[in-house]
Structure formats: C-alpha cells, structure tokens
Amino acid sequence: MKQEGNEKALLLGLARNDRKAVESIYKDNYNMVQSLVINNNGSTDDAKDIFQEAMIVLYEKARSGTFELNCQIKTYVYSVCRRLWLKRLHQTNRYLEVGDMETVVPVDEDLEDHAKKNTEFEMMDNAIGILGEPCKSLLEAFYLEKKNMQEIAFSFGYTNAENAKNQKYKCLMRLKKIFFTHYKNGNSDE
Amino acid sequence: MNDKNDIMMLDAVERYIRGEMNPDERLHFENLRKTNGEIDQLVVEHTLFLQQINQFGERKNFKSELHDVHTELAQQGKIHSDKLTGKAKVVYLWKRYRRVTAIAASIAGVTAIGITTLVNSLAPHPKDPKVQELVHEVTVMKQVQKNLDQKINTKADKDNQQVFTMPVRFNGTGFLINTSGLMITNAHVVKNSKNIYVQNNKGDQFRAIVLRLDPTKDVAIIKIDDDRFKSFSSLPYGIRKTSSDIAESVFTLGYPRSQIVYGEGYLSAPTGFEGDTLSYQISVDAYPGNSGGPVFNKNGEVIGILSTKETHTERSVFAVQSKYIYRVIDELRKNKLWENVRISSKSTMNDLDKVQQVKKIQDCVFMVKGD
Known part of the structure; x- marks a missing residue:
C-alpha cells in the first residue's frame, strides 16, 4: 500500500519534471534494462538509448494527466523497453527470443502513440533546423526558453521590442509554413 | 499596413x-x-x-x-554503466591502471604519443558555405599524458594526469577574461556540447560550464568550474573597448593541434564577411581549432575573437570585435549571480617584445573541448 502511494508520487513528480523523481525512477530501473539489452545482443549504448526512450514514453504519459498505471512502474518500463528492443533487433535483422525475467504488460497502444509523437518531434526539429539563424535562436528563445520580447530584443541586439516582434513574426510564419507542409503530408501518407 | x-x-x-x-x-x-x-x-x-x-x-x-x-x-556509481565520462572516468581509469601506468612510466619514461586526431570535414558556417567555422571536429581522441613519469615523481595534481580517453567531438580555443576562471570562446565551439573541458598548455584539464551563449554574435562565456583550478593573481592583457584600425599588426594564439600555436598577421578590413559589422577581417594563418582564440594587437590587448574563415581563400579570417565581449558581459551581469563581474581593458605588456608577451599570455589560453 505504501509502495503504491510512493509510485504515484513518483509519477506526479515525473510529470512536474522534478529532478528527484526522475533520478529515482532512473536509478531503480536502469540496471534492469541494461541487463535485458546486454543479455540480448545489445551494448550499453543501446541500453541507454532504449531506456531513455522508455523514460520519455513514461514522462509523456504522466504529463498527459489521463494516465493510470495499473502495474508497477518497473513492470511498465520493462515492458516498454522489451518491446522497443525487440523492434530494434527486428529492424537490424537480428532476431532473438528475449527471455523474460520480469512480468510483462501490453504496451503496443502506448508505443503507437509514442511513435506518432516521435514523428512530430522530428518534424519540428527538422523545420527549426531548416529555418536557419537568426530565426532559430529567436523562436527558441521565445517559445522554448519562454523569454519575453523585451529580453529577446536586448540579447539579440534589436533596438526595441517592436522590431524584435516583427522579426519574430516573420520567422514564425516561415516556421509554421514549413512545419505544416510536412505535418499535413505526413498525416495524409498514413 | x-x-x-x-x-x-x-x-x-x-x-x-x-x-x-x-x-x-x-x-x-x-x-x-x-x-x-x-x-x-x-x-x-x-x-x-x-x-x-x-x-x-x-x-x-x-x-x-x-x-x-x-x-x-x-x-556516483548508482547505475552500472561503463560509459563513464569526464572526471569519473579519469578517476576510474586511474585506479584501474595505476600500477600499469607507474611501471610503464618508470621503464619507458613515456613519451608523448600526443593527440591522434581525425579531422573531419569542417563544420560549415550556418549562414554561408563560403565561410567555415574554425572548430576542430574530432571523432576519437586518445591522449597519453606527456611526461607522465615526471608528473608522477613530483606527485603533482592527482586526478588529471593519467591515461584517459574521452569522446570529444569539438575542439576550439578559449581565453581567460578574469582571474577566477571566466573565459570567452565562440558560441559555435560549445553550443552542441553537454560536457565541456578546457586544457591549458601544460596539459592540465578542467571542467567548465557555459554561462552565456550568444549565437548571433558567436560569443560564449564559459567558466572553469573545477576545484583544481587555481585563480590567477592577475591577467597580463586587457580587452580592448574601442575599435582597432586597419593595417594594425596582430597575433593569435590557439590550439589547432595539441600544442599552443602562435600566428602573426594584420588587420585587413574593419568589417567581416560581406560587410558584417560584428567582425574584422584579419590576414593570418588559421586552422580548425583556432575558433574562439584571442587576437592581440602589438600592445598585447585583445582586439577580437577568431571565429570563421573564408573557405576558399587562405589567410582570410574573421574575428568578432572585442567590444562585443563587453556587451555579452553586460548581458551576463543582469543575472544577480554575476552582477559583480568586471573585466579589464588594461594591458600590462606595452613595453614587452612579442616573445615576452606570448610567454605571459600563453597560460591564459586554453583548448576548449566538448562532447
């Protein structure tokens, strides 16, 4: 009972991006995943990749607010990693039976969601990459680092916030255009 | 409308x-x-x-x-990962190879293998392929510390003198702007790096952190954040506040290779590539790895930060004007933690000849490595 409450607190912490919670989940699960990957034809680098991917799945689920975990975090992480690793092995034509050391829960649906988000992440990453400077830094400062226009005008050397705003508008229009072109194409391809 | x-x-x-x-x-x-x-x-x-x-x-x-x-x-050893990086790896490898190292040192008086670098195609300038950033991209770097035997005998610093391998992706240069470890380099040298290390001309390595990154000016402020770093009593050079004139003779110090390298030239134009008013054009030999290094005038004042080079023209190099260092410092000062940071424009080397100047300066110029 106590453990259940503890796990809930960890997930809430994770959703808030609380460093302690992230560390705690990381510490409690990483070694298990590393054994899984290494015992099944992978390297420590693979283990890190796979594990961090699973952490992102968990993080985004926790943040969505609608997330109810019906099993232990450990079981969930293991299940996701196992699935991801099997997929990776499959892609590289390395077929293997992953012998299970832990309980497994179904995660296919979650991973489909996750794959979609991965695609979207890459689309945005590419779109921002195509933009070039100074647009890239300008928009990142505003939308990602959440700086206000005053600060941005200052640190980018615009004479006033109004000029920075105009530049931001132009950059934003370009970014949206690039992003939505890919976004719409991406979605109709399916 | x-x-x-x-x-x-x-x-x-x-x-x-x-x-x-x-x-x-x-x-x-x-x-x-x-x-x-x-x-x-x-x-x-x-x-x-x-x-x-x-x-x-x-x-x-x-x-x-x-x-x-x-x-x-x-x-912290809380997860089993053999992918240790930075200090932990050095310590770990030191413990593991301590005996081997000592024996090797006593038998062979280990000579430097130096740095084996694989210089890849150079990172192109984000804006223009005609200009290249002078940052060294390195795939794998292995270094066996030079004069290992000597260091062991003198029981100098414990942690950083040993055999280490570290995944380094970028090399550039940086220089101190105050006595307590504040440094300037190019933004493009450190912008993609998680862990940053600086290394002086003696081979001592220190951890550093980025305090401020200004990609438009291509200037970054980093700070040595390592207990082993000892503050300097003073810096021999100052940072010039005003513009410099063309035809002034200049010299540079940087790390295009593992040893510090001196270069000499002159200021050839008051603006940079395609009229960029942030920079000067300078005629000097520069190579990947020189990025972020200081450009001095004959009085030993820093007048710029070496940053990019015209791709197809030799000796046509661009340097960010030193007055922008003050601008970036002003921005840094807005943060309460750093509001007392001061940098000096006074150089104490007016009367010295170049050899003496460089002797004084070289301890303040570091290789900047990122992974």
Whole structure:
C-alpha cells in the first residue's frame, strides 16, 4: 500500500519534471534494462538509448494527466523497453527470443502513440533546423526558453521590442509554413 | 499596413490561447472569433502549432535532463554503466591502471604519443558555405599524458594526469577574461556540447560550464568550474573597448593541434564577411581549432575573437570585435549571480617584445573541448 502511494508520487513528480523523481525512477530501473539489452545482443549504448526512450514514453504519459498505471512502474518500463528492443533487433535483422525475467504488460497502444509523437518531434526539429539563424535562436528563445520580447530584443541586439516582434513574426510564419507542409503530408501518407 | 495588422492579429491569437487576455478583451475576441471564420481558423491552427512546439520543447528539455541524470548517476556509481565520462572516468581509469601506468612510466619514461586526431570535414558556417567555422571536429581522441613519469615523481595534481580517453567531438580555443576562471570562446565551439573541458598548455584539464551563449554574435562565456583550478593573481592583457584600425599588426594564439600555436598577421578590413559589422577581417594563418582564440594587437590587448574563415581563400579570417565581449558581459551581469563581474581593458605588456608577451599570455589560453 505504501509502495503504491510512493509510485504515484513518483509519477506526479515525473510529470512536474522534478529532478528527484526522475533520478529515482532512473536509478531503480536502469540496471534492469541494461541487463535485458546486454543479455540480448545489445551494448550499453543501446541500453541507454532504449531506456531513455522508455523514460520519455513514461514522462509523456504522466504529463498527459489521463494516465493510470495499473502495474508497477518497473513492470511498465520493462515492458516498454522489451518491446522497443525487440523492434530494434527486428529492424537490424537480428532476431532473438528475449527471455523474460520480469512480468510483462501490453504496451503496443502506448508505443503507437509514442511513435506518432516521435514523428512530430522530428518534424519540428527538422523545420527549426531548416529555418536557419537568426530565426532559430529567436523562436527558441521565445517559445522554448519562454523569454519575453523585451529580453529577446536586448540579447539579440534589436533596438526595441517592436522590431524584435516583427522579426519574430516573420520567422514564425516561415516556421509554421514549413512545419505544416510536412505535418499535413505526413498525416495524409498514413 | 496589412503586415502590421497580421502581426497584431497573431499576437492577439497567441495571447488568447495562452490565456493572457483580460476578461473584457477576451469577450471581445471571442465574439470576433464567432463572427469571423478566418480568425477562428487561425485560432485552431495556432493552437495546434503551439501545442506541437510546446511538446517539442518539453521533450527536448527532458531528453537533456535524462542525459544529465545518466551521467550523474553513473559517476556516483548508482547505475552500472561503463560509459563513464569526464572526471569519473579519469578517476576510474586511474585506479584501474595505476600500477600499469607507474611501471610503464618508470621503464619507458613515456613519451608523448600526443593527440591522434581525425579531422573531419569542417563544420560549415550556418549562414554561408563560403565561410567555415574554425572548430576542430574530432571523432576519437586518445591522449597519453606527456611526461607522465615526471608528473608522477613530483606527485603533482592527482586526478588529471593519467591515461584517459574521452569522446570529444569539438575542439576550439578559449581565453581567460578574469582571474577566477571566466573565459570567452565562440558560441559555435560549445553550443552542441553537454560536457565541456578546457586544457591549458601544460596539459592540465578542467571542467567548465557555459554561462552565456550568444549565437548571433558567436560569443560564449564559459567558466572553469573545477576545484583544481587555481585563480590567477592577475591577467597580463586587457580587452580592448574601442575599435582597432586597419593595417594594425596582430597575433593569435590557439590550439589547432595539441600544442599552443602562435600566428602573426594584420588587420585587413574593419568589417567581416560581406560587410558584417560584428567582425574584422584579419590576414593570418588559421586552422580548425583556432575558433574562439584571442587576437592581440602589438600592445598585447585583445582586439577580437577568431571565429570563421573564408573557405576558399587562405589567410582570410574573421574575428568578432572585442567590444562585443563587453556587451555579452553586460548581458551576463543582469543575472544577480554575476552582477559583480568586471573585466579589464588594461594591458600590462606595452613595453614587452612579442616573445615576452606570448610567454605571459600563453597560460591564459586554453583548448576548449566538448562532447
């Protein structure tokens, strides 16, 4: 009972991006995943990749607010990693039976969601990459680092916030255009 | 005019979505939205966009946090990862190879193998392929510490003198701007790096952190954050506040290879590539790895930061003007933690010849390495 409450607190912490919670989940699960990957034809680098991917799945689920975990975090992480690793092995034509050391829960649906988000992440990453400077830094400062226009005008050397705003508008229009072109194409391809 | 309306409209849409409107404004906007399909469409589209870019930002942050957590837990030994980096790896390897190292040192008096670098194609300038950033991209770096035997005998610093391998991706140069470890380098040298190390001309390595990154000016302030670093009593050079004249003779110090390298030339134009007023054009030999290094005039004042080079022309190099160092420091000072940072424009080397100047300066110029 106590453990259940503890796990809930960890997930809430994770959703808030609380460093302690992230560390705690990381510490409690990483070694298990590393054994899984290494015992099944992978390297420590693979283990890190796979594990961090699973952490992102968990993080985004926790943040969505609608997330109810019906099993232990450990079981969930293991299940996701196992699935991801099997997929990776499959892609590289390395077929293997992953012998299970832990309980497994179904995660296919979650991973489909996750794959979609991965695609979207890459689309945005590419779109921002195509933009070039100074647009890239300008928009990142505003939308990602959440700086206000005053600060941005200052640190980018615009004479006033109004000029920075105009530049931001132009950059934003370009970014949206690039992003939505890919976004719409991406979605109709399916 | 139309443009201006569009800008205002998008601004309003953004504030509406973010819930930054006051109730009256909000009501008004909602009415507008009901009656105008185009605006409604814009709201829907922009909501989706903001959602996407927020998710993107969150995930990006989280990814880098995971990376940090991994490194930290590995260093603390809380997870079993053989991918230790930085100090932990050095310590680990030292413990593991201590005896081997000592024996090897006593038998062979180990000579430097130096740095085996694989210089890849150079990172192109983000804006223009005609200009290349002078940063060294290194795939694998192996270094066996020079004069290992000597260091062991003198029982100098314990942690950093040993055999180590570290995944280094970028090399550049940086230089001190105050006595307590504040340094300047190019933004493009450190912008993609998680862990940053600086190494002096004796081979001592220190951990450093980025305090401020200004990609438009291509200037970064980093700080040595390592207990083993001992503050200097003073710096021999100052940073020039005003512009320099063309035809002035200049010299550079940097790390295109593992040893510090001197270069000599002159200031050839008051602006940089295609009239860029942030920079000077300088005629001097520069190579990848020189990025971020100081450019001095004959009085031993820093007049610029070496940053890029015209791709197909030899000796045509651009340097960020030193007055922008003051601008970036001003920005840094807005942060309470750093509001007392001061840098000096006074050089104490006016009367010295070059050899003496360089002797004094070289301890303040570091190789900057990032992974």
